[in-house]
Amino acid sequence: MPTPSIQGVHKRSLLRDDVYQSLRDAIVDGTFAPGERLKDTELEQWLGVSRTPIREALLRLERAGLAIAVPGRxxxxxxFDLASTISAQQVVAAMHELAARLAVPFLTAERLxxxxxxxxRFAMALKDQDVDAALxxxxxxxxxxxxxxxxxxxxEVLEQSTPVLRRVERVHFASFAARTSVSQHAEIIRFARDGDAEGAARASRDNWLSLRYTLPYRGTLTEPL
Incomplete structure (x- = not known):
């Protein structure tokens, strides 16, 4: 897919994080297809920034598993890589499990x-088939x-590991199977309201691991997720 024709999406005064997020989102939503070359000059025109934040963003995307630098080219x-996606899913699920365990004792009524x-909002977005709003x-x-x-x-760990899962999340949230996440979220809230940190932690982990049903070729795995 060609680079979007709209130019100057970002003013030079914006942070480099905005450049990274724009490139990340363009990869995740398929604007930039797997295997497509990311050219500095075209990205500079599109985003309206200099080469430095572009290169920094590409390095972050490489670390996140969404881009590959071919030396000298x-x-x-x-x-899409199944092994790296499963690895990221395991890390993300574990981090959200830990976050729930640590946060539940300090949750206020406002946070609940x-x-x-x-x-x-998530349930409504799924009903409307609005994947971006669901995300x-x-x-x-x-x-x-x-x-x-x-x-x-x-x-920081989530920021590093979550992007590679976005492709799977987009597919999952576009399917009818995603409706189960609404009830899973409700269960997490119920545990949290009851002060059950362990229950909320387990439910949060299982919610993220449910993405395995969207992964292709899962039947070839030698170990369960």
């Missing part, structure tokens, strides 16, 4: 209400635990 969009509101609502739901768990390293 170019950076290309990484193809935020989770309920996010889950309601945002799902992030808002899980971010409550991550933001209030008291572990400052945990969000």
């Amino acid at each position: 170019a950076t290309i969009v990484a193809p 209400a935020a989770m309920e509101e996010a889950n309601a 945002l609502a799902d992030d808002a739901f899980h971010d409550v635990f991550a933001a209030h768990c008291g572990n400052t390293v945990l969000p």
